[in-house]
Amino acid sequence: EAQVTQNPRYLITVTGKKLTVTCSQNMNHEYMSWYRQDPGLGLRQIYYSMNVEVTDKGDVPEGYKVSRKEKRNFPLILESPSPNQTSLYFCASSSGTDSYEQYFGPGTRLTVT
């Protein structure tokens, strides 16, 4: 089954404790992206990647890091989480060839206390 997976789905952590949210897709998509969703603000892009070893900042990259060492994986790293990073996070991927449709993962709800 073609899908985008994220782990964990829910996470409660404390300020300053490094964490990683994993994202994986099995559709051989070139393009991957991370978004955060906050009430009333829609979807805001954090980082995106056009292919392996190619990443770039989105609209709200501060406090986040990403890497793309393999085509299927695009982890999101919070080196020192703060309460303002409490949010719902979505990973998405797109084929890069015949369609621009973005396939979203199930989301990760992060709470930083």
Add this chain to the structure above:
Amino acid sequence: GENVEQHPSTLSVQEGDSAVIKCTYSDSASNYFPWYKQELGKRPQLIIDIRSNVGEKKDQRIAVTLNKTAKHFSLHITETQPEDSAVYFCAASRWDSNYQLIWGAGTKLIIKP
């Protein structure tokens, strides 16, 4: 840069009536306009998209219209049903970076029984 405005933020319609959500964009180089639906607690999913070389596209009860001159596009849902209740997001992207979607803030559609 590109900006996408979406109205209304909340729309309540009687079951069976039509619903219209409108988005305006600022970048005349935008040529791809998708609509995503996000049900409560779920991930966003593409429901319909349109490219700038056509003015209208239909898929059963949903349709999207595009006015390039006025730089606005609209989602039309006819014969609304309870399962249409969701948040709808519009987006736009440029011809030279079609993966980079600029998102509207979303419209919460409520279908009243």
